Amino acid sequence: MKPQIKEIGNKPDKLIFTNPSQSRESTLIIEWGKRSLSFSVFHEQDNRVLHTDILEFEKELVDFTKQDFDRFFKAHSIFGYSFEKTLCLVDTKYATLIPNEVFTTGKNEEFLRFVHDLPSGNFTFPNEAILSTDYQLIYALPKLLQESLTKHFINVHYSISQVSLLNYFAKFTQLDEFFGVHFNGDELFVFCYKESYLQFYNSFPYISSEDIVYNVLNVLNELGLSNERCVVYYTGMMPEDSAHIKLLNQYVKFLKPLERSNKLNYSTSVAAKPSHYFIHHYASIL
Numbered sequence: 001m002k003p004q005i006k007e008i009g010n011k012p013d014k015l016i017f018t019n020p021s022q023s024r025e026s027t028l029i030i031e032w033g034k035r036s037l038s039f040s041v042f043h044e045q046d047n048r049v050l051h052t053d054i055l056e057f058e059k060e061l062v063d064f065t066k067q068d069f070d071r072f073f074k075a076h077s078i079f080g081y082s083f084e085k086t087l088c089l090v091d092t093k094y095a096t097l098i099p100n101e102v103f104t105t106g107k108n109e110e111f112l113r114f115v116h117d118l119p120s121g122n123f124t125f126p127n128e129a130i131l132s133t134d135y136q137l138i139y140a141l142p143k144l145l146q147e148s149l150t151k152h153f154i155n156v157h158y159s160i161s162q163v164s165l166l167n168y169f170a171k172f173t174q175l176d177e178f179f180g181v182h183f184n185g186d187e188l189f190v191f192c193y194k195e196s197y198l199q200f201y202n203s204f205p206y207i208s209s210e211d212i213v214y215n216v217l218n219v220l221n222e223l224g225l226s227n228e229r230c231v232v233y234y235t236g237m238m239p240e241d242s243a244h245i246k247l248l249n250q251y252v253k254f255l256k257p258l259e260r261s262n263k264l265n266y267s268t269s270v271a272a273k274p275s276h277y278f279i280h281h282y283a284s285i286l
Helices: 066-075 108-115 143-152 161-172 209-222 243-251 279-283
Strands: 026-032 036-043 048-057 085-090 095-099 127-129 135-139 156-160 177-184 187-194 197-205 231-236 254-257
Touching: 026 279, 036 279, 048 279, 066 143, 085 143, 085 161, 095 108, 108 135, 135 161, 143 156, 156 161, 161 177, 161 187, 161 197, 161 279, 177 209, 187 209, 197 209, 209 243, 231 279, 243 254
Parallel strands: 026 085, 085 156, 177 231, 231 254
Antiparallel strands: 026 036, 036 048, 095 135, 127 135, 177 187, 187 197
16 A cells, blocks of 8 residues: 655745635646645736745655545645646656647657656656747646646646746846756756757656756856856755855856846745745746
């Protein structure tokens, strides 16, 4: 028998709406990670992010059962509200970029299985266009996750975390050159834009701070960029005073957390959190 899910950390049961109608005017953004769920609540009329939070699990998402999903949503009152829309960002390593000239409708699963050894289970295989590129990003979306979200929420839309980030930087980066890293659990997303066009994107698993330094320096070198001159921005749930950031800063002269967008308003509680946290959530609503 599989163990029941066990949560680590805070339980997001704070009252975040001043009246019940606010939830019906709001979008719930959920990101399912490997062992975590992060979420944000966005009130469209006020253009304001009302709440952000994150939960961690001892059990991986791929091992969740229908009963696990039911127990989880019933355990937290915030997921009992009626939201106008729910956007689910899927955080998965089972994804790949395909050039438009190669992409063929109806062959998403074939493309993905050629690149990845997918685990057993039922999936759908959506694709999304990446702005300012000639690529489609194909990914595996668990059917059980779709069924569970459809059961508990109305008007559910799906995307993948990487698309949210990449499209955000393509639309809003005004720099001639933009090099970014996104900390995503035990994976590091590395990407580089030149004049708003994607020059490089890849993900790297890491265990130690040294792994992070190696991968960042290797990509900089591959692109002909100097670690003494290139500004490297970072996002994700990584504290500025973490060992990972401290070591990386010894090798990258200009290492900066990316500031949240000034195109949105933020509640006091959200504004108090590190600015580079939840940026991929905000990107999905801009």
